[in-house]
Amino acid sequence: MGVSERKEKEKEIRRNDIIDAAEKVFFSKGYDLATMDDVAKTAEFSKRTIYVYFNSKEQIYFEIMIRGYKLLISMIDEYVSNSKDDGITKVRKLGEVFFCFSKHHPNYFYAIMNYENGELDFSSGIPDKSREQCYELGEIIFQYLSDFLEQGIREKIIREDIDIKSTAILLWSFTVGIFTTLKKKKNYIVEVHHKSVDELLEVAFNMLTKTIEK
Structure with a gap:
């Protein structure tokens, strides 16, 4: 060297x-x-x-998000590389992978979610390269979801009348909302309603997939 x-x-x-x-x-x-x-x-x-x-605290935060995105993408890649599932099953499994990520890497999960929810302002002092890399990594995940929806439509098990981009955005939003609620209200849900997180996730994923099933 x-x-x-x-x-x-x-x-x-x-x-x-x-x-x-x-x-x-x-x-x-x-x-x-x-x-x-x-x-x-x-x-x-x-x-x-x-x-x-x-050059700023914000730039370092972007680098942390990049680490999180790469970790999440590697988990999705591992599932996809070994999967022969149909499109709608892949949509469901993507949610399960995302939940696994939130459980095992909660700090990265919330770092990404804080940014996605617009709670942090990264509009100044951020090199385009850092910002664009975050967007590109986020789009890789979004593309996976879009591809799974398209696969399901081709297989005639997902409704043909859905708009793929709008559906992908809403499925992502619903899923994040479910994860956040179950994390924040876990003790209340368990103690008062006697429901486990895993049980409610099963119900939630069933409800979401039924909205797009043909």
Whole structure:
């Protein structure tokens, strides 16, 4: 390895160290309360060094979301690569994969959801490359859902009269709403209504798929 390659490698390691530290800070304190000073202290770098690699707190947050998106996509890819399911089953399974992601990687899940819900303003100080990569990764997931709907229509098990893009957006929205509600109200649902999360998810997925079945 030459000198330039070694320097690039060291730069990438340091950059990832900063993102690792930022995850700890953002996930424990929340994005709004976290500061670049917190990130620098956790990473054990000077604040000036942090700004050599990232020009804002928002940019680092995008990098965290990118990690989350890549992880979710890898989980979807694993299912798709081994699946011979029909289109409507794939739509349902995609929801199950997403729920699994929310359970096992809740910090990434909510990092992505906070951005998608428009709770954070990333309109300033963000390089187009970071923003566009997030959009591109999000579109990969959206395309999977659209492809599954199209497959189901070809197989004549999903209604032909649906608008694929509108249906995909609404299915995504309903699913996120269900996950969020079940997480926030889990104790109440279990103690008062004696229903488990898994049981309600089964009912929810059945209801959603019935709306698009032919």
